[in-house]
Amino acid sequence: MPLTGLEIYKHLPKTNCKDCGFPTCLAFAMKMAAKQVGLDKCPHVSAEAKAALESASRPPIQLVVIGTGNNEIKIGNETQLYRHEEKFHRPAAVAVRVVDTLDDAAMAARLEAIAQMAFERVGTCMRVELVALDNVSGDAGRLERLARLAVEKTGRASLLMSAKADNLRQASAALAGQRPLLYISDPAQAVAAAQVAKAQDCPLAVRAPGLDALAALTPQLNAAGVEQIVLDPGTRGLKPTLEALTKIRRLALKGFRPLGYPTIAFTAAEDPLMQAVEAVTYVAKYAGVVVTDAVELWQLLPVLTTRQDIYTDPQKPVAVEPKMYTVGEVGADSPVLVTTNFSLTYYSVEGEVEASRIPAYIISVDTEGTSVLTAWASDKFNATTITKALRNSGVEAKVSHRKLVLPGLVAVLSAGVEDESGWSVEIGPKEASGIPSFLKKQWKT
Ligand code: SF4
Numbered sequence: 001m002p003l004t005g006l007e008i009y010k011h012l013p014k015t016n017c018k019d020c021g022f023p024t025c026l027a028f029a030m031k032m033a034a035k036q037v038g039l040d041k042c043p044h045v046s047a048e049a050k051a052a053l054e055s056a057s058r059p060p061i062q063l064v065v066i067g068t069g070n071n072e073i074k075i076g077n078e079t080q081l082y083r084h085e086e087k088f089h090r091p092a093a094v095a096v097r098v099v100d101t102l103d104d105a106a107m108a109a110r111l112e113a114i115a116q117m118a119f120e121r122v123g124t125c126m127r128v129e130l131v132a133l134d135n136v137s138g139d140a141g142r143l144e145r146l147a148r149l150a151v152e153k154t155g156r157a158s159l160l161m162s163a164k165a166d167n168l169r170q171a172s173a174a175l176a177g178q179r180p181l182l183y184i185s186d187p188a189q190a191v192a193a194a195q196v197a198k199a200q201d202c203p204l205a206v207r208a209p210g211l212d213a214l215a216a217l218t219p220q221l222n223a224a225g226v227e228q229i230v231l232d233p234g235t236r237g238l239k240p241t242l243e244a245l246t247k248i249r250r251l252a253l254k255g256f257r258p259l260g261y262p263t264i265a266f267t268a269a270e271d272p273l274m275q276a277v278e279a280v281t282y283v284a285k286y287a288g289v290v291v292t293d294a295v296e297l298w299q300l301l302p303v304l305t306t307r308q309d310i311y312t313d314p315q316k317p318v319a320v321e322p323k324m325y326t327v328g329e330v331g332a333d334s335p336v337l338v339t340t341n342f343s344l345t346y347y348s349v350e351g352e353v354e355a356s357r358i359p360a361y362i363i364s365v366d367t368e369g370t371s372v373l374t375a376w377a378s379d380k381f382n383a384t385t386i387t388k389a390l391r392n393s394g395v396e397a398k399v400s401h402r403k404l405v406l407p408g409l410v411a412v413l414s415a416g417v418e419d420e421s422g423w424s425v426e427i428g429p430k431e432a433s434g435i436p437s438f439l440k441k442q443w444k445t
Helices: 005-011 025-033 047-057 104-115 140-154 165-174 187-200 211-223 238-253 272-284 297-310 343-356 372-377 383-393 408-421 432-443
Strands: 064-066 073-075 093-099 118-121 124-127 130-134 157-162 181-184 204-207 229-232 264-266 289-292 324-327 336-340 360-365 403-406 424-427
Touching: 005 025, 005 047, 093 104, 093 157, 093 297, 104 140, 118 297, 124 297, 130 140, 140 157, 140 165, 157 165, 165 181, 165 187, 181 187, 181 229, 187 204, 187 211, 204 211, 211 229, 211 238, 229 264, 238 264, 238 272, 272 289, 272 297, 289 297, 324 343, 336 343, 336 372, 336 383, 343 360, 343 432, 360 383, 372 408, 383 408, 403 408, 408 424
Parallel strands: 093 130, 093 289, 130 157, 157 181, 181 204, 204 229, 264 289, 336 360, 336 403, 403 424
Antiparallel strands: 064 073, 118 124, 324 360
């Protein structure tokens, strides 16, 4: 369990010297308990106190860094079991598996498909960021060749998987300086793989049959000099894997250090739909890396969308800048649509305007990132805020008409908006999906 402020205070010098930047040792202890400051800020703490306080300054789940530069992925360092209690911090990395028994043409085609796996959603690019290279052949040369090809074709970070530590040594040497995640599938080779990970400065994922075996293994890896560890509880299939991931998260958050590491989960279903279901489940609870054979875009879209949703701060609505946006080659007679600055709402409207092929202005009103009905109910989307946004946007100087399209859900605001703004109001559709037909019917004429 993390220490409380008072428990930390007991170990501090209690001189209130202020060298840490806080007025008292107690204030420092409270900040440290809240994980807002590290013990290194107090230069006077003794070696014994440092050792005793280690658990307070270390995250319950180790931070693990995979890849470098633009391909750097950080997993772990989570502090919550339930997202609503604070937020989840580090999105699970999604890896698509490529086996080294494929022939060269099939290997290249699969890698090229992975390189294309990216989607744009609410203004953010979502993509598969890891390529899992599986040494099914058992041949070190083939894994090395696949590793080099994967970097060349995808430019993504690598997960090197093998049952043999020596094969990981050869492949990771080929990717020296790129910090691939090494995965050793044979528990008997885990310590030998730890030596490879230490020599190559790579994180290491280990498999063991069950939580007890994993808990017994991680201290051996620490003794070999490896702290950046990822845990595979050895389960395959949705139910046992979900149970194992949940137990590991619970135990880690309770301060059980041998399992205080991020986890890796593998989809095992043959049915393509179930592959996607498994991957979505592991992203939600609680994998740090999800490895899947799913390679179709329709399978990966729900996985990446779920990840984006789960790792959004639930206490902070995702908002776009409140201002005037243009879609297409707008002119003086282009329609003017009003919406809120909640990202999902804004991008839904923008996407549908684009689909209509009628260039338009969109005024996004500052509703503190809330949707149309929520903003209306809390009086953030009303005649005054809409009129203010209209005037501040500068759209009046851009168009020759004075007609405004209001979301159908807040048709009740139309009279007030007309009175305050002097613009006439057209009631738009209730759902963004109705925008193309609305614009084609109402606006073209
Ligand atoms: Fe106390 Fe250390 Fe801060 Fe001085 S530097 S006030 S001893 S916590």
